[in-house]
Amino acid sequence: AQTVTQSQPEMSVQEAETVTLSCTYDTSESDYYLFWYKQPPSRQMILVIRQEAYKQQNATENRFSVNFQKAAKSFSLKISDSQLGDAAMYFCAPDSGGSNYKLTFGKGTLLTVNP
């Protein structure tokens, strides 16, 4: 079974600053995808960014980017120019690869953005 470790239960950042959330995982698959989801107080799960494991280029989505290290099985999320609306619980989630596609979620990192 996959395991996902988010070693930072809580993080805080000043508005307009940059913060990096870490994630490591374990998988025996070679072809898979990785996702970061955010869960604001509304509890809705919102996709932030995704990465294809076979691509060396790190994914970016506006102020969000990842640092994907496949050999180290590391998948960190960088948020630049943090905004108050970025405050949420962030979950790292690799999928199972193959034909099943189920996601395994970490325990999450609670991000606080200070004005």
Next chain:
Amino acid sequence: NAGVMQNPRHLVRRRGQEARLRCSPMKGHSHVYWYRQLPEEGLKFMVYLQKENIIDESGMPKERFSAEFPKEGPSILRIQQVVRGDSAAYFCASSPGRYSGANVLTFGAGSRLTVL
């Protein structure tokens, strides 16, 4: 596009009663996933269904829990004889499948079950 619709949003049951949670996937999506979130935890996979088929139920408790996704109508997660430990948020997600590229899941807003 209405997104993934879950109902009820909140459900209160007494121990021993049954809980039924419904999920209507996004239009055009034929893959449905159910996840459970306990307080202070991430989401845990329960079951993956396609129309009329259970593909993977490795995360479902062996007893009292069942899921279906009929040819017509929403997917149903059914919990019989609920216990306090079943209190959680239950999320449904749907996807069009992984024909090319990522199998991106779109989540519903969740159903919060409270067992008294």
